[in-house]
Amino acid sequence: MKNGNALGQRPEQTEMRYSIFSLAKAALSGHKGWTRAWRDPQPKKHYDVVIIGGGGHGLATAYYLAKEYGIRNVAVLEKGWIGSGNAGRNTTIIRSNYMLPGNTGFYELSMKLWERQEQDLNYNTMVSQRGIINLYHSDAQRDAFARRGNVMRINGIDAELLDSEQIRKVLPFLNYNNARFPVMGGLWQPRAGTARHDAVVWGYARAADSFGVDIIQNCEVTGFARDQNGKITGVETARGTISAGKVGMAVAGSTSRVAAMAGMRLPIESHVLQAFVSEAIKPLIPGVITFGAGHFYVSQSDKGGLVFGGDLDGYNSYAQRGNMPVMEDVCEGGMALMPMIGRVRLLRQWGGIMDMSMDGTPIIDRTPIDGLYLNAGWCYGGFKATPASGLVFAHLLARDEPHEEAKRFRLDRFRRGAMIDEKGQGAQPNLH
């Protein structure tokens, strides 16, 4: 039993390696031999690193800390159950079609980690590189997309500019008679696609646990323990005080609330973003389609549901639910792009709380407070970043210096005027 911890709660069976053979063996024994994929340990008194937030980013951070940086005395604290926040509320899209220095390299690193994630984790995260097409509707937008595609290719990221005829071949069901927003073509990233969000959480949890990381659920952090110099020495939690060498925050929409416990104000606003899924239908949509001009994007899950969304509601919110005007706006965008969507019934709708940064770009950095590290500001792009976010945050926690691909995601960049504003909106978070 390698990497077991002192509590000895670790059942032998969690070492089970998933494969076609383990599946066949379990099938022949009536699927009664499956065991839990990670432990449910009591919190220890001390950890080298405590990560607040058991979402994809927190769990990936713990996994990379253990695997790449050899730090295995690690706890991930989650106030509810793992994956119950934005990791369970996104639209599962992975892509690296970014243009600005800082973003291109980081998101391409993430894309490369997605491409080998299932082998790394020994877990079926259903990574499906079905491609993304960003539609354009004017000469000016085509030029902007051509520029973006060229920047991507210079940086070694795949991109192709498609014209209207090429779009018609792959997406014959779009409305090509829209006078206001004619479909003139699209920017295609073939390696983009989708992954199964819950499986990503479970895969990182299981892999981190196999290195001895403690995943502690129902353990809300209620405060920080600090020494006389102000250094963070641990966290107060619903399950008692836990001391820690370093504390990392990966709590997305709750970032400002947790930071306030340490007396920090951040360049972040929390906003609600809604998403929608339809009843399941036969295969229709080959990849991911974005209709930015109409505030609508869509893909189809393997189960058959159309998964779609649009813009933020636009007002500060911690409520994890949105309002009707955006639902109407998103559905209008869908109807404008693919009118037959009106025949499909909406199955579910939900909202997640986005940590909207002031330039639309994440912050992965040490804080001015000793011992406290920040991973935040993901806006609505956190899911695709999960593997790279974990890797670079683990690097920061282990080495106390930024990873090469995250060196521009500094907290002081707003002060220095070194914003990374992909959308060019300025410091108005509800417009990013």
Next chain:
Amino acid sequence: MRIACPFCGERELGEFTYLGDAAPKRPSAFAADGAEQPDAQDLFFDYVYLRDNIAGDMDERWYHGGGCRSWLTVTRNTTTHEIKAVGAAPGAGAQKPAKAGATS
């Protein structure tokens, strides 16, 4: 959410546009005597970028673009979306007195 505009009455959310927290006040780069504020950069950094991002009751600026085109101050709970109070924002014009009887 529906917002009861003090000028127009209760209207649906789609008529309104959100600016954000009403608390940040634009600082001046100059003191009263015309001298440059030594900490002007700090003040502007705070004003432009830092937010309390309150979880709870927050005073906010909303614009009633689909109605009277007035700026409003709305007190709203960001964890429940409950609206506690709505008034005209400073400088948005005098609030009209409530009408005595219904007219059409």
